[in-house]
Amino acid sequence: MRRIVILISGRGSNMRAVIRAAQNEKWPAQIAAVISNKADATGLAYAAEHGIPCVAISHKDYPTREDFDIALQSKIDSFAPDLVVLAGFMRVLTTPLVTHYAGRMLNIHPSLLPSFVGLATHRQALAAGVKLHGATVHFVTAELDHGPIVAQAAVPVLEDDTEETLAARVLEQEHIIYPHAIRCFVEGRLSLVDGVVRIKQD
């Protein structure tokens, strides 16, 4: 069984989609823990109700980003993960931590990368006037939102969209592509060729 640790900061709807798919599709993997940098994340309560070990570790308790990441890394490693999944995790991670999990840390970002890195991606998409928007699953590297792309889904941007309506349309796709990408990882079907992700079909 592969061991997955999920990092969240809030609602945790992607986390729930992953937990559900792992159980329903009988992945060769278990969710070893859910870790949040916010104690009041609603996703933590859901994980606890499902018997998954849960930890809150607040970045506010550490003087620097480096100190927080050292504590976070040791907490993550205490669960011996094969894969670390960022699911709405809202803290930028330092290079030493990212290097430690190279090739075994995934993120879902709410835009069609390489467009619209960073925060407020739906606002950025509306301001740019793009007609297609979406979500990207990528390996995490030191450069924010720039790691090798595993999966993407596109949605139309409609004339009367607000950030909220657009976010909801994208989120629906996130709940499909993130579990699928993670399943490919735990089944050993992902590989990197010249910095590009290849997926072996089953």
Ligand code: NHR
């Ligand atoms: N860390 C590295 N090194 N590389 C990536 O690709 C990362 C990462 C950490 C998180 C998720 C990311 C996203 O999908 C992610 C990818 C937070 C911020 C941010 O600016 C930016 C991107 C992402 C996550 N966070 C603020 C900070 O100061 C805090 C914002 C808040 O608390 O609301 O860390 O978009």
Ligand code: GAR
């Ligand atoms: C998702 O849309 C995710 O892509 C995005 O936040 C939302 C989290 O929702 N992630 C980021 O913006 C990372 N900076 P969730 O907690 O319900 O999964």
